[in-house]
Amino acid sequence: MVDDVPLAGLAGQTIAGVLMAAGRQSWRTTGRRSRPRGVFCGIGVCFDCLVTVNGLPDVRACQRHAADGDEVTTHA
Template sequence: MYITDHPILGAEENTEMVNITVDGVPLRVRKGSMIAAALLANGIKVNRYTLKHHEPRGVFCGIGQCTDCVMIVNGQPNVRTCITPVEENMVIMTQNKD
C-alpha cells in the first residue's frame, strides 16, 4: 500500500521502481520510499527478532527514534529502516532471525 494521492502533496508522480532483495527474495519497490514502508507495502511486518526472548519486532515509532525496525542492510546491522531509503540492488536481511 502506497499513498498515491495526498491532499497537500498532490498525486504521486514518481513511478520509478528499484530492485531489492529481502532475506534472499527479490522485490520491486518504489524508488525513494523508506525500506520499512517498502516492506510493509509488500506485507513484510517483521524487521528483526529481539535478543533475549527472540520476539518479532516491526515498525513502532516510524520516525527513527526507537530503533525497533532495524535490519541488516548491505551487510551493516542496526540500520533504522524507517528512515533509510531503498536503493537499487540493496540486500536486506531480517536481523537476528535465527
C-alpha cells in the same frame, strides 16, 4: 533484495515501506523473549526496525531509503 528475495518498491520509499508493502509486519525479534518487532515509531527514535543493509548492521529501516541493488537482511 530482502533475505535473498527480490522485492519492488517505489521511488523514495523506505526499506520499512517496501517490507510493509510486501506484507511483512515484523522483521526482527527481541533478544530475551524473541518477540517480533518491525516499525514502531517510524521516525528513527526507537530501534525496533533494525536491518542489515549491504553488510552494514543496525540500519533503521524506517529511515533508510531503498535503492536498486540493496542487499537487505532481516533479523527474524
